Amino acid sequence: MTLSTTIRKLAIPVVGIALTLFAQQSPAQDQDWPKRPVNIIVGFSPGGTTDIIARMLGVELSKAWGQSVIVENRPGAGGNIAGALVAKAAPDGYTLFMGSTGPLSVNTSLYKRMPFDHLKDFTPISLVADVPNMLVVNPKFMPAATFKDFMGLLKANPGKYFYASTGSGTASHLATELLKHEAKVEATHVPYKGAVALNDLLAGDSVHFMFATIPSVVQHVRSGKLKALAVTSKKRSTGLPEIPTVAESGYPNFDASSWFGLVGPAAMPKAVSEKISADIARVMATPDMRAKFIEQGAEPVASTPAQFGDYMRSETAKWEKVVKLSGASAE
Template identity: 35%
Template sequence: MSRFSPLRRRLHLSIIGLAGAGALLVAGAAQAAWPERPIQMVVPFPAGSSPDILARAVAEPLAKELGQAVVVENKPGAGGNIGTRYASKAKPDGYTILLTINGPMVTAPTLYKKSLGYDPLKDLAPITLVGTSPNVLIVPANSPAANVQEFVKLAKEDPGALNYGTVGPGSSSHLGMAMLEHQADIKLQQIPYSGFPQVITAIIGGDIDAGFMVPGIAMTQVASGKARALAITSLEPSDVLPGIPTMAEQGYPGFESISWDAIFVPAGTPDDIIETLNKTIGEILQREDVRQKLAALYFTPAASTPQALTDLVVSEKKRWDEVIERLGLSLD
């Protein structure tokens, strides 16, 4: 026989129900209080790299807005894949943020079909685009080519004789030139280097004939007269690179190879945290001091909705998959 009368049993159950409701309220209050501790912003590239500088430009004002420290953690390696994979496996609680570039999100899944270890569209949730920058086609200062048409003409006169520097097979510097080879029907020789500083040094020294480069490394040498910029790879002229014509303006419509940085979180991160980060970072990117920091790296601020960022990843992947598959390139 029960030790509770019907009335006492109802009262007992009511107390249990109230206790359960109280626990839910406490849990809800805890979630609403995010963030309660420092946030880790993972950058899968070394300190001093452009993604690292962009991350720090965002992290400082973000910390002030959220009332908690935002600590930049550099986890470089494998072209950004190691740090991107690390962030994709983190707990989806809003305390791990990833700032990465297009390579690990767009081309890596095709280049590393077996060994990547993460799916960008399934394992990561988009927050916002941060900034975009065109690449620049650079040649030595004494090159006979003063524009893209003349460079292509030189390449056609002696197929395979001209070479170009890259930061490795499958990089944007490689795939961009492969796209030009296809569109212009020319053949060039790739020479891989360990980084863009080595590429620009080789161009200045006349060891290589050309290279698609990030402007943050190249433009100092162009300004000093040690190298020449033939074109940028955005479809429209760039405010941060005035006076340099686009590839499209020089006979290659649709030629686009944009570097971009964006922020993601592990898939499963609560929607309210995603919304807060999207709104707050979007506002930060409108600040003049932040815009100036991005412009110093030749980046244009470009906040977006999460859906627009997903659409960008999907469209970019489709376009570059065609180039990779045409080359038969795999890095597994």
């Protein structure tokens, strides 16, 4: 089962999830939490996809809760610094982690020493979004109008072109390594710390292309500063249906999307995690929120805490194979 297939199965009952969890809560539980502002910790720089999604969700949850939702950026180590901070926080629901594919499934296969066990040290709350990565080039420095042109340039110039990633072992890195393996092409990796990779891609000083999450680059694609050649999901993006997939462009098994979800420290009260999950489901089911996410190139989803926990386990097994295939290591 592919990532996108699993996400679609989780996304179908969004409204039902909200209504079911809401019915399980008593009025007293609703009144008890939250009594004060809630912090959502993000493991990457401002302006990146994790940050964008956290802030979009935070605005709506703040309205629902009548409390401020503060998004705090703690970038570094592929999201591990932020994850460790939340894992050690009090399990009262006031410190949450907007995690993603990396810290919640991939990093355990990349780092010899992890500051947390992502399957034991967190309370899963809900999936929030499925975001395809998009292959973008700087058209001034890599003259590729189509994915076919792009592959032709790589095959004719082994190792000549440089690709940016948001860090070793991140989704942008692994997506490129997976393509290199399947297409038998070469390109040189230039890892950055988070979303700053885009700065050099836009300038064209050091790198020529990258796989980036759609929300982080869609404005530059629409302005013409970057050229979008393909997306990494099995199906085309709802928000950018004109961009073909890598799968339909000659590599049918290629699937390397990213996902984002909210977790808290282990041992959070069940009533609190279920309330947050239900509130996320209600927010993500509204036409306004769905439209905002789709405009950014993200597919809004939701899940129960149990579903999200199962999904994290299945994704951990999936990406372990990809990491071994790529030979990637963060140390």
